[in-house]
Amino acid sequence: MARIGIMVCWVVGGFFTLAGGINLVTGGGLAAAILMLAGVVLLPPIRELGNRFLPSGVPWWAPAVLAVILLVVAQAAEMSSEDPARPTARRSTQGGISAKTVQKAATRKTGPAPAPRQMLRVSAPDIYNTYTANELAADDTYKNKRIIVQGRVDAITEDWGSPTVRLDAGPGHYVLCRFEKEQRPSLTSLAVGEEVSMEGTCQGMTLTFLAFSDCRPAR
Numbered sequence: 001m002a003r004i005g006i007m008v009c010w011v012v013g014g015f016f017t018l019a020g021g022i023n024l025v026t027g028g029g030l031a032a033a034i035l036m037l038a039g040v041v042l043l044p045p046i047r048e049l050g051n052r053f054l055p056s057g058v059p060w061w062a063p064a065v066l067a068v069i070l071l072v073v074a075q076a077a078e079m080s081s082e083d084p085a086r087p088t089a090r091r092s093t094q095g096g097i098s099a100k101t102v103q104k105a106a107t108r109k110t111g112p113a114p115a116p117r118q119m120l121r122v123s124a125p126d127i128y129n130t131y132t133a134n135e136l137a138a139d140d141t142y143k144n145k146r147i148i149v150q151g152r153v154d155a156i157t158e159d160w161g162s163p164t165v166r167l168d169a170g171p172g173h174y175v176l177c178r179f180e181k182e183q184r185p186s187l188t189s190l191a192v193g194e195e196v197s198m199e200g201t202c203q204g205m206t207l208t209f210l211a212f213s214d215c216r217p218a219r
Contacts, residue, residue, distance in 0.1 A: 119199070124151030128169035131205045142202040148218045149175055150197045156190055163187050165198065169210065177215040186217050 120142075127149060131138040151167030154174050158164065163184045167175040177198045179187065190196065200215035 119146055119148055121148040121150065121197075124149055124167040124169040124175040125173075127202075128173050128175060128210050131210055135205055139204055143204045145202055146199060147202050147212070148197055148199050149177070149212060150195070151175060153190055153192050153194045153196055155192065156187060165190065165196070165215070166209075167196070167198070173209070175210045175212065177212045179215045183216055 122142075127138070127142060127147075130141070149167065151169065153165060154168040155166040156164075157166070159178065162181065163179040165177045165179070165187065167177065169175050177200055197218040198212065198215050199218040200212035203211040203213050205211075
């Protein structure tokens with residue numbers, strides 16, 4: 001039985017010592033050191049020293065039991081020190097990169113949001129004269145774009161069920177602003193000769209006038 005006990009001490013003590021040493025080298029901390037200590041205490045040569053120097057009545061395995069208890073306490077303290085409420089923060093700091101660092105880098109890369117583009121504003125005579133001077137160049141500048149056109153009301157009519165407002169663009173010329181039916185109430189207070197601003201999408205030149213669609217009164 002004595003030989004079996006010595007063999008068990010060698011096996012268990014050697015395993016604890018080896019496992020604790022490996023964990024200690026790889027950064028295991030206090031728990032690894034205590035595990036290694038427990039293994040060393042179990043080794044028969046160390047046990048013999050314990051029998052010599054321990055006070056009478058204290059068994060040789062008492063230091064090993066104490067070391068194991070310290071190991072359990074250390075592991076429990078290490079687990080309780082982790083904050084379960086912040087798993088995202090811990091993951092984001094792996095590899096030395098924090099969430100704040102990533103956010104700052106993204107801000108530097110994208111830069112501030114661009115300012116909203118100001119809508120082009122032009123008078124009815126000016127845009128009409130631009131089209132009569134060079135219709136191709138005028139299309140490149142205005143066609144299919146939202147524009148605010150300013151001018152004097154020449155007529156308020158209805159064309160194929162859609163309200164329309166004509167803006168004077170010079171003798172015999174005008175800009176026709178076509179509105180959706182929902183915009184009709186906003187046009188009832190207009191009067192011929194009044195200076196107004198209309199927002200709409202430029203459709204380009206027709207045979208007799210410059211057309212704007214989807215219009216609405218502009219501020």
